[in-house]
Amino acid sequence: MYLIKINNLSIFRFAPTLFLTLLAGCSSIPTMVPDMAMQPKHAVQLDGAHGPLTAQQSKAVLARLKKNGDDTNIFDKHLALEAEIVGSPLVVGNKVELLIDGPTTYDAMFLAIENAKSSINMETFIIEDDEIGQRFAKLLISKQISGVQVNLIYDSVGSISTPKAFFKPLTESGVNVLEFNPINPLATRKGWDVNRRDHRKLLIVDGQVTFVGGINISSVYSSGSFGKSRSTKGDQQWRDTHLRLVGPVVNEFQKLFMATWNEQKGALLATRDYFPEQTNKGNEVVRAIGSSPEEPYSQIYVTLLSAINSAETRASLTNAYFVPDPKLLAALKEAVQRGVDVRLLLPEKTDSLMVFYASRSYYEELLCAGVKIYERRDALLHAKTAMIDGVWSTVGSTNLDWRSFTNNQEINAVLLGQDFGLQMQNMFEMDLESSTLITLDEWRARSISVRLKERAARLWARWL
Structure with a gap:
């Protein structure tokens, strides 16, 4: 991580990327597609362990999901929304465990890796040469030597501070290591764009268990x-x-992992059963959404925007880097006008002052519109989650900023149902207990120097 200070304002999260972007010229920002239509044009199609469900099976699943709900059309609206999003299907029969913070997540990951029998596919923005990074590396090397095929994708900019020597023992053991979009001019590929980064955090073991969310491979977590x-x-x-x-x-x-590997011209993967026969493990309905700047628009952006625009009761969003585009800003304010309880949980501390001040430049506008803003104390907030109306939830790598929506490869899980929605709401409420509510009067009393920093950072919003 590199910072430049101008009048005591640290402005760059990853300076090499921004410098190269400016040198390349101020290219136009891709247009973000508006929200999708809310009325389904066809019957809702659900997939199971053995492919598409019949209409009768789908109806039974949907009835079970709704049986404990209020007598409203909230679930139907969000189901209609998901049915209209193209790409990966809505899949039933899953078990989902909510993992809060690094220790719990790493423990679960280590256990899954230790029990691997066939393959381990890992994709991460950051993998650092520290205690956690070394522990992952040693475990992956051990599994590779034991006959498990390990395939690793890491981002060139995200892991810019990790020495190449860190990866040498991995490759020497037989691990396939792929650097995403190398910033080294000698290693660049056709169609190279320094702004295009792989911000995903994904681990798949034996094609049977997946980990996805906001946690990188670093001891800070x-x-x-x-x-x-x-x-x-x-x-x-x-x-x-x-x-x-x-x-x-x-x-x-x-x-989604395989698509990235192939697109980045990774080495031919060793033959393994990457897609074993699946069985039902639980009752959760999940969609895997992977966004890429090569697509016409960001799938997760469209999905989130549509969920907010269809919200009836509440929208609870937690995010580390909040630099909204006009459509997202309008969606939040319009939701309040419809009577929706809109709450944003944002960081009080940050690892990127430029984003921090740019984010705060939107506070007054949102507070005046009735959006409730909380800042998480006592910890650096890095989560990227949302829960709408108690039935639509998402957890993943996507920040609410221009970079995530236009330049990064991101990955999220979207979950439908009230059981998981309740877990998400409980987690959000637990965070609020460690947070400070920002009031409009207090916010307007901030110093002139802070206002100037916000205004300066706002100028860079599209490039953060």
């Missing part, structure tokens, strides 16, 4: 934010969210 810290990298605690999924939807995440 070794500390939990609600209890005793186990940090080995200073005293800063990090707050993040991840998922562990088993069931038929794992195939959809595996397809």
Whole structure:
């Protein structure tokens, strides 16, 4: 991570990327597609372990999901929304575990890797040469030597501080290591664009279990934010969210990993059963959404925007980097006008001051519109989650900023149903207990110097 200071304002999260972007010229920002139509044009199609369900099977699943709900059309509206999003299917029969913070997530990942029998596919923005990174590397090497095929994708900019020597033992053991969109001019590929980054955090073991969310491979995540810290990298605690999924939807995440590997011209993968026969593991309905700048628009952006625009009761969004485009800003304000309780949980501390001040430049406009803004204390908030109306939830790698929506490869899980929605709401409420509500009067009393920093950062919003 590199920073430049102008009048004591640190402005760059990843300076090499921004410098190269400016040198390349100010290209136009891709247009973000508006929300999708809310009325289904066809019957809702659900997929299971053995492919598409029959109409009767789908009806039974939907009836079960709605049986404990209020007598409203909220679930139907969000189901209609998901039915109209093209791409990966809505998949039934999954079990999903909500993982809060790094220690819990890493423990679950290590256990899954240790039990691997066939293959391990990992895709990450950051993998650092520190205690956690070394522990992952040693475990992956051990599994590769034992006969499990390990395939690793890491982002060139995200892992810019990781020495090449870190990856040498991995490759020497037989691990397939692929650097996403190398920034080294000698290693660049056709169609190279320095702005295009792989921001995904994905782990798939034996084609049977998937981990997805906001947590990178770094010791900064070794500390939990609600209890005793186990940090080995200073005293800063990090707050993040991840998922562990088993069931038929794992195939959809595996397809997204394979697509990135092939697009980046990775080496031919060793023959393994990457798509084993799946069985029903639970009752969750899940969609795997992978967004890429090569697509006409960001799938997760369209899905989230549509969910907010269809909200009837509440919208609870948690995000580390909040630099909204005009449509997202309008969707939040219009939801309040419809009577929706809109709450944003944003960081009080940050690892990117430029994004931090740009984010705060939107506070007054949102507060005046009736949006409730909370800032998480005592930990660096890095989670990217949302819950709408208690029935639509998402956890993933996508920030609410221009970079995630236009330049990054991102990955999210979208879940439909009230059981998981209740877990998400409980997690959000737990975070609010460790947060400060920002009031309009208090916000208007901030200093002139802070206002100037916000205004300066706002100028860079599209490039953050």
